[in-house]
Amino acid sequence: MIEVILFQPEIPQNTGNVGRLCSFAGCRLHLIHPLGFEINDKNLRRAGMDYWKKLDVLEHKDWESFLSCPNRPKNIHLFTTHAKKTLWECKFERDDGLLFGNEGHGSPDFVHKWLKDNRVCIPKGKDGLRSLNLAVSVGIGVYEAIRQTSL
Numbered sequence: 001m002i003e004v005i006l007f008q009p010e011i012p013q014n015t016g017n018v019g020r021l022c023s024f025a026g027c028r029l030h031l032i033h034p035l036g037f038e039i040n041d042k043n044l045r046r047a048g049m050d051y052w053k054k055l056d057v058l059e060h061k062d063w064e065s066f067l068s069c070p071n072r073p074k075n076i077h078l079f080t081t082h083a084k085k086t087l088w089e090c091k092f093e094r095d096d097g098l099l100f101g102n103e104g105h106g107s108p109d110f111v112h113k114w115l116k117d118n119r120v121c122i123p124k125g126k127d128g129l130r131s132l133n134l135a136v137s138v139g140i141g142v143y144e145a146i147r148q149t150s151l
Contacts, residue, residue, distance in 0.1 A: 001026060001027060001028060001094065001095060002025070002027045002092070002094075002095075002096060002097075002098065002142055002145045002146060002149070003027060003028045003029075003030060003072075003073045003095070003096070003097040003098070004018060004021075004022055004027050004028070004029050004030065004097075004098050004100070004138055004142060005029075005030040005032065005066070005072075005073075005076065005097050005098065005099040005100065006018060006029070006030070006031055006032065006100055006102070006134075006138075007032045007063070007099060007100065007101050007102055007107055007108075007111065008032055008033065008034055008035065008036070008101075008102045009031065009035055009036065009102050009103065009134065010035075010036030010037070010102050010103045010104055011036065011037070011103050011134070012036075012037040012039075013135075014103060014133065014134040014135045015031070015035070015037075015039075016052070017135035018134070018135050018138045019051060019052055019055050019057065020051045021135070021138060021139055021142060022055055022056070022057075022142075023051040023052075023054050023055045024051070025142055025143070025146060027056075027142060028056040028057070028058065029055060029056065029057045029058070030057075030058050030059075030060060030066065030072065030097070031057065031058070031059045031060065032060045032062065032063060032065075032066050033059065033060060033061050033062060034062075036102070039052075058071060058072075063110070063111070072097065073095055073096055073097030074095070075093065075095070075096045075097065075118075076096070076097040076098075076099050076115060076118060077090060077092070077096060077097070077098055077099065077115075077118050077119070077120050077141075078099045078101075078107060078111065078112065078115040078118060078119045078120070079098060079099065079100050079101075079119075079120055079121065079122065079137060079141055080101065080106060080107060080112070080119050080120075080121060081106070081121055081131050082106075082112070082119065082121075083119035083120050083121040084119075084121075085119065085120050085121070086120060086121055086122070086123045087120045087121070087122055087123075087140070087141060087144050088123065088144075089120075090120045091148065092144070092145035092148045092149055093148075093149060094149045096145060096149075098138070098141045098142065098145060099111070099115070100134060100137060100138055100141075102134075103134050120141075122137060122140055122141070
């Protein structure tokens with residue numbers, strides 16, 4: 001199983017869409033607080049609330065709580081625009097975690113330092129655009145990891 005980790009997500013619709021993707025793909029979702037919203041029907045309804053009840057989700061009060069959780073993935077890949085290695089060059093394995101920063105600020109420096117040797121990026125597209133929507137990025141990362149681990 002691939003595990004998705006969202007570091008302090010800010011936009012409920014993105015988190016709802018990621019939750020829906022995780023339910024569909026059989027992934028566990030980790031949410032690292034604080035979140036920029038409350039998890040409730042109103043915030044998540046359009047994006048995936050009907051899937052939320054079937055979602056394998058773990059919430060962590062902060063980064064330290066996530067690190068000390070016995071159910072967290074041991075091998076974690078940080079998806080960031082600051083990486084040199086692309087996800088095509090990365091070797092994913094079963095039970096890996098894919099970590100994504102939040103929509104406004106990405107991942108803080110201490111997360112980058114902790115995962116300095118395990119940072120990957122999605123190759124840039126046409127005209128050097130900088131980044132994709134969080135839910136789209138998660139979808140790309142999850143399905144590449146599933147493709148590699150299901151062969």
